[in-house]
Amino acid sequence: MDARANGRVLILLVVVLLAGLPIAVWLDLRSISEAALRRQASDMNSAITEIRAFYSTDIVDRVLAAHGTTLVTNEYKNHPGAIPIPATFSLELGHVIETRQGNLQYTFTSDFPFKHRRHPPLDPFERASLAALRAQPNQEIVDVTNHGLMTRVRLVAPVMMAASCVACHNSHPDSPKHDWKVGDVRGIQELTVEQPLATNLFSFRFLLLYLVFAGALGFGFIAIQRRQSQFLASIATKVSRYLSPQIYEAIFSGRADVTISTRRKKLTIFFSDIKDFTSTTERLQPEELTALLNEYFTEMSAIALEYGGTIDKFVGDAILVFFGDPETKGVAQDAEACLRMAVAMQRRLGALNVRWRARGIERPFRVRIGINTGYCNVGNFGSADRMDYTIIGA
Structure with a gap:
């Protein structure tokens, strides 16, 4: 913005x-x-x-x-x-x-x-x-x-x-x-x-010609800059889909460097996965499973962002979210926010199961959740050509 x-x-x-x-x-x-x-x-x-x-x-x-x-x-x-x-x-x-x-x-x-x-x-x-x-x-x-x-x-x-x-x-x-x-x-x-x-x-005809020429160049420059700005904005919007909003904001505002570096912090970690996901995949067609899983991730991601969580990644059917970086309200407040988020996710999953049963899904998702607070390293991990902003430890 x-x-x-x-x-x-x-x-x-x-x-x-x-x-x-x-x-x-x-x-x-x-x-x-x-x-x-x-x-x-x-x-x-x-x-x-x-x-x-x-x-x-x-x-x-x-x-x-x-x-x-x-x-x-x-x-x-x-x-x-x-x-x-x-x-x-x-x-x-x-x-x-x-x-x-x-x-x-x-x-x-x-x-x-x-x-x-x-x-x-x-x-x-x-x-x-x-x-x-x-x-x-x-x-x-x-x-x-x-x-x-x-x-x-x-x-x-x-x-x-x-x-x-x-x-x-x-x-x-x-x-x-x-x-x-x-x-x-x-x-x-x-x-x-x-x-x-x-x-x-x-009498100022040469000056008038100069003004017309300069004005045309100026508006041409504005048009080019506007086109480039729109292109960069569209690229930034696409890139933001691959990053947690907090990480995206920190990088593009200049508050975070894109270098391999980590720091030790006390965070609250949230992990969830779908129980019996393997058997579920066997009952559904790939297209049905993809649509169902994307709908689930969309709803859970919205809740995570609502409570201030940083979405680390989606791994198969699992979701990894952490609280306390890059923004924190304090260790205790971050842990409380994580717990409230977990409860909200369970409630939302119940509503989703009702909807999915109405659509003919016999066995909707059941989710297991794990939460832990402890010290870990957080930052950019990987190589100079490819890195992830994630956590290790805890």
Whole structure:
């Protein structure tokens, strides 16, 4: 039973380890995906900020400084030759990115939008981010969510008012606020990046192939081990039929060595044989005698094991049982158990005789019993190739 239990534990451990490896890879994959999306959003945010700054200072400011005919306005599409102000440029850039990049969105938004400009309301995350950035502008706020196999990263950065922006917004008729100062957080720019885990998962195709191969080998190993375990268990069951259960248990649990060795112990010996067995064999056919004798041995063996006796051997019609090895409850208790066993055997034999007479057996078995307590040698007797666990003496 211990070997079977250990085998089940080993199989369970292998299954857990094989199942745990893909789980660990999955968790690492989520972490890698999240880190990659964070990096992508942060890099894109920096790039757009630099683009807007370049557009504001190197293009818009130069156009305004030239005092030419080029108009800088948020309604540039309605004026031929006009160019957008930086905020409008950012909004248009967001539309272009969203149209051409399905997994990437860029929004430029504020709680003080120009009048007549379409402006969707801020969601709770955007409102909270805007409040946090106005309290501490030098930061980026990131929100990561996982929906099934999809990972989404939202990165929010502050849009700071530069000198040219302050002059424009404080004087523009569509501006709802006219007291902006340099460094104020006018709004936020938000980058949202989405990516299915499968995209990164297939980047690990060689690792996946390795996992599939290792898993197949693992389950193959388990199948082979299970088959071998079942084979060994069946062999052990067959071998146990030739040994007393106590001896079998002692050998296969490692408590007894399979070497030629004996020890002197005080045991109680039980011996029984069938009276007039020779004449009985002459009256019965061999098949009938075999069936009758096996039935008798089966019933008597069950009683011997019930009372803790070690069945040494069957010799013809005789049974040899001893008490006190390999397990003992004490010399007196072992002797008492042997006596109780003998009485139980006699009672059971009486019941068997009634059954056998009903089956037409004229002269059922009568058994003689001898019991003795004394010192003897007990252990493995024989040769290196063939030995018996038995007793000598007493």
